[in-house]
Amino acid sequence: MPRPVHFEVHAAEPARAIEFYARCFGWEFTPYGEAYWTIKTGPSDQPGIDGGLLPRRGPPPADMQPVNAYPCTIKVDSVDASVAQITAHGGTVAVPKMPIPGIGWLAYFKDTEGNIVGLMQDDRSAR
Numbered sequence: 001m002p003r004p005v006h007f008e009v010h011a012a013e014p015a016r017a018i019e020f021y022a023r024c025f026g027w028e029f030t031p032y033g034e035a036y037w038t039i040k041t042g043p044s045d046q047p048g049i050d051g052g053l054l055p056r057r058g059p060p061p062a063d064m065q066p067v068n069a070y071p072c073t074i075k076v077d078s079v080d081a082s083v084a085q086i087t088a089h090g091g092t093v094a095v096p097k098m099p100i101p102g103i104g105w106l107a108y109f110k111d112t113e114g115n116i117v118g119l120m121q122d123d124r125s126a127r
Helices: 014-025 079-088
Strands: 006-011 028-031 037-040 050-055 073-075 092-100 104-110 116-122
Touching: 006 014, 014 028, 014 037, 014 050, 014 079, 079 092, 079 104, 079 116
Parallel strands: 006 050, 073 116
Antiparallel strands: 028 037, 037 050, 092 104, 104 116
């Protein structure tokens, strides 16, 4: 069956978004052409996908607008530690940490560009 193989982050200020994701998650960015950066999110021999970053081609999402997105979720060791990093670098919590029983902990945040992204911490004891 078809699986996602790539994601893209749209940013009003690409340099600000690159700094945010590099500091919060250690992602590596490489220029590709004039206005595009490839994103390496981890070793190629581990599960996950890589992506790209480009300038936003339209207005940013409004704060009170319903979500019209296809959010990606990042696997992290600790939702709490990740939220602390995210808020320290200009992101905000969109949906607070909540249990997904038998699976782990989930939260959503907005990056510096207003994009919604998920965080997932494995923890089968989550209730």
